[in-house]
Amino acid sequence: MNLLNFIKKAFIYGMLTAFLIFAVFPIVWVILTSIKEPADCFVIPPKWFFKPTLESYRQLFLNGFASMGIDMWKNFVNSTIIAISSTLLTMVVSCSAAYGLSRFSFPGKKLIAIGIIGTRMLPPVATMIPFFLLIHSLNLLDTKLALIMVYTALNIPLTTWMLRGFFDEVPKELDEAAMVDGCSRKKILWGILVPLIMPGLVATSVFSFLLCWNEFSLALVLAIRNSKTLPLIVTSFITDEGIFWGPMSAAATIILLPPAFFVLLTHKKMGKGLTMGAVKG
Amino acid sequence: MSFTKFSISEGIPPRFIGLENYIKTLTDPLFLLSLGKTISYIFMTVPAQVIIGFTVALLLNQNIRGRGFYLAGIMLPFMLTPAIVGLIWKILLSGQWGVLNYFLSLIGVSKIGWLSDPSVSMYTVAFIDVWQHFPWVTMILFAGLQSIPRDMYEAADIDGASARQTFIHITIPYLKPLIVIVIMFRLMFALRTFDLIYSLFRSGGPGNSVMLLGVHLYEKFSLTWEVGQTSALSYIFLILTMILSVGLTIHMYKEVE
Numbered sequence: 001m002n003l004l005n006f007i008k009k010a011f012i013y014g015m016l017t018a019f020l021i022f023a024v025f026p027i028v029w030v031i032l033t034s035i036k037e038p039a040d041c042f043v044i045p046p047k048w049f050f051k052p053t054l055e056s057y058r059q060l061f062l063n064g065f066a067s068m069g070i071d072m073w074k075n076f077v078n079s080t081i082i083a084i085s086s087t088l089l090t091m092v093v094s095c096s097a098a099y100g101l102s103r104f105s106f107p108g109k110k111l112i113a114i115g116i117i118g119t120r121m122l123p124p125v126a127t128m129i130p131f132f133l134l135i136h137s138l139n140l141l142d143t144k145l146a147l148i149m150v151y152t153a154l155n156i157p158l159t160t161w162m163l164r165g166f167f168d169e170v171p172k173e174l175d176e177a178a179m180v181d182g183c184s185r186k187k188i189l190w191g192i193l194v195p196l197i198m199p200g201l202v203a204t205s206v207f208s209f210l211l212c213w214n215e216f217s218l219a220l221v222l223a224i225r226n227s228k229t230l231p232l233i234v235t236s237f238i239t240d241e242g243i244f245w246g247p248m249s250a251a252a253t254i255i256l257l258p259p260a261f262f263v264l265l266t267h268k269k270m271g272k273g274l275t276m277g278a279v280k281g
Numbered sequence: 282m283s284f285t286k287f288s289i290s291e292g293i294p295p296r297f298i299g300l301e302n303y304i305k306t307l308t309d310p311l312f313l314l315s316l317g318k319t320i321s322y323i324f325m326t327v328p329a330q331v332i333i334g335f336t337v338a339l340l341l342n343q344n345i346r347g348r349g350f351y352l353a354g355i356m357l358p359f360m361l362t363p364a365i366v367g368l369i370w371k372i373l374l375s376g377q378w379g380v381l382n383y384f385l386s387l388i389g390v391s392k393i394g395w396l397s398d399p400s401v402s403m404y405t406v407a408f409i410d411v412w413q414h415f416p417w418v419t420m421i422l423f424a425g426l427q428s429i430p431r432d433m434y435e436a437a438d439i440d441g442a443s444a445r446q447t448f449i450h451i452t453i454p455y456l457k458p459l460i461v462i463v464i465m466f467r468l469m470f471a472l473r474t475f476d477l478i479y480s481l482f483r484s485g486g487p488g489n490s491v492m493l494l495g496v497h498l499y500e501k502f503s504l505t506w507e508v509g510q511t512s513a514l515s516y517i518f519l520i521l522t523m524i525l526s527v528g529l530t531i532h533m534y535k536e537v538e
Contacts, residue, residue, distance in 0.1 A: 020354045214362030216476035231364040252368045259360040
């Protein structure tokens, strides 16, 4: 029996480790490639031991690849500004919205709840044209503001959905007690509930940040030069003179680090938030 | 707009032309091709994702140490943007220098043009998509598994149920709504696949072998600037998504009730 248990355990750990390697290996490989000498990137057989160097990063940032329309600093700053401001806006709006959906009952509430998730079903590629025309007619093409607005509008539904699950977990009696003590609704929301659901709130904001950071298809049509974000540059490393593998993997590393970092930080809460929304409907 | 002739490049104002755009789109051979590709793409990716994702979720749900570590590691691919995923795999799969071809050559398989061979590239893209999205399935189903009350299993244990019986009569019924949702969401996301392919090929791949609907739509828009016709295509796209998601919506509505 003991042996059987041991085999079972070994099997489970073995399988999990295999899946872990399957999931992580490509990412690790790219990071390794980015710190090799550019000349060593694609030596066959691959070099497993090498002296790490930041040569690829130096090329990427200093040489700038400006002729190919890559300006890493600018794109990096763009991405950061857009993702952070859009996330802040999203959170302010969706906190209030989620509170409303969680605490009040009003006619059409169910419909709103379903409509919220319905908007997420729209394929982003299909929204490309309406957004393009809208932004074009507002004369905001190629500005950061345009992307901030669009992302905020797209992310509010999902974050509301997630936050609502977290609000639902806080007992209603708490609100009532606070109200007896003379608290206004606004104060209850921002002073009591928001601090209470802080971990959930952080996970939701991280999620919203990542959606902005990773967004691709809309940025592709809405940003032409000045407001280009990081994901857009990935295809520019393939030129007629060949492919710049070193800088390309360096760029990939820079883009994938924030998501990787945030995942390690908040993965538990995020799974919970997404599922709660899904289960509760 | 989808009922008008309207092209940005020609600079003429929209003109009403009825259903012509739809007829044009639906009879476009490239549209039919991309529709077929999309359907086979969905059949390749979604079942694999759900099966692998569910397996991993079940494994994680066993009594193991370092669960958080495994979960975080396995979740990584899902958090990356498909554009970067395309880039990563481009580095790994490159025909001449790719590390995957190197590993294969160690076991005696000759070089494969993962991305350049039209007959392989579709499977490559499907494989990458499975790689990226099975963690999402794992994450949702794992959270679902965790929420099954422990005493259900204890009760089953006392009644002498076998592991298989417990699985079929407790785990599956509990997870059923979640599994339905997961499948629906994956269907919708597979339908809209675009950035991955764009970052890999910047087009429909070698010989249009991975010309999915999303790519077709983007190419149509960026190459012709025919807003009218592209809008019609968008609507067809949207209707397809809706058909797929009707089940999900009905299901959710019932849950709310």
